[in-house]
Amino acid sequence: MEPKPPSAARTSLSHIMTAVDTNLLGTVHGGVVMKLVDDVAGAVAQRHSGGPAVTAAMDGMTFLHPVRVGDLVHAHAQVNWAGRSSMEVGVRVLAEPWDRAGVPPVRVATAYLVFVAVDADGQPRAVPPLLPETEEDHRRLREAEIRRKHRLTRRDEIMASREEPR
Numbered sequence: 746m747e748p749k750p751p752s753a754a755r756t757s758l759s760h761i762m763t764a765v766d767t768n769l770l771g772t773v774h775g776g777v778v779m780k781l782v783d784d785v786a787g788a789v790a791q792r793h794s795g796g797p798a799v800t801a802a803m804d805g806m807t808f809l810h811p812v813r814v815g816d817l818v819h820a821h822a823q824v825n826w827a828g829r830s831s832m833e834v835g836v837r838v839l840a841e842p843w844d845r846a847g848v849p850p851v852r853v854a855t856a857y858l859v860f861v862a863v864d865a866d867g868q869p870r871a872v873p874p875l876l877p878e879t880e881e882d883h884r885r886l887r888e889a890e891i892r893r894k895h896r897l898t899r900r901d902e903i904m905a906s907r908e909e910p911r
């Protein structure tokens with residue numbers, strides 16, 4: 746399969762937050778931002794893999810700043826790492842405050858998601874290798890490899906602990 750650069754599948758989604766997106770404090774509910782993150786990451790995984798892909802894991806989601814009704818929120822995503830059938834997608838969420846024009850967007854969240862490309866039977870299928878182009882792409886790839894190692898180690902250790910006699 747031909748390798749693809751992160752730029753080939755890079756995608757952004759934007760949404761103006763409304764009153765239905767709020768929590769009891771009147772700011773935007775974290776789940777609304779998580780949905781936007783999952784949507785944009787899914788589009789990236791589908792573009793990189795050339796077909797359906799499902800969310801296998803979402804981790805490292807950090808909320809840095811509250812979002813308010815009326816804010817214009819942008820989620821930018823790209824593939825950081827690709828394995829045999831899985832991909833790590835990194836998402837950066839920015840908000841433009843509705844009441845202040847011309848100020849730089851505020852960084853409100855970051856997240857890392859693992860998607861697995863699947864065939865018509867829901868079984869994992871191979872994805873194109875990732876071809877990092879820029880220094881930033883290489884940095885993201887290195888950091889994604891560290892996160893993958895930690896994810897799989899954690900999963901294996903938890904599974905092993907369930908099999909240990911009590």
Ligand SMILES: CC(C)(COP(=O)(O)OP(=O)(O)OC[C@H]1O[C@@H](n2cnc3c(N)ncnc32)[C@H](O)[C@@H]1OP(=O)(O)O)[C@@H](O)C(=O)NCCC(=O)NCCS
Binds near residue numbers: 802829832867869897
């Ligand atoms: C994701 C899914 C297809 C993986 O199936 P599986 O039988 O576990 O597949 P495998 O064990 O062969 O793993 C496939 C790949 O996913 C990776 N993977 C699976 N679970 C993972 C996890 N929790 N974290 C990181 N990577 C994971 C594996 O490392 C492997 O990567 P590689 O092929 O690049 O080496 C399956 O678990 C599934 O269908 N889950 C439900 C997904 C879904 O419905 N999401 C929407 C939620 S509403």
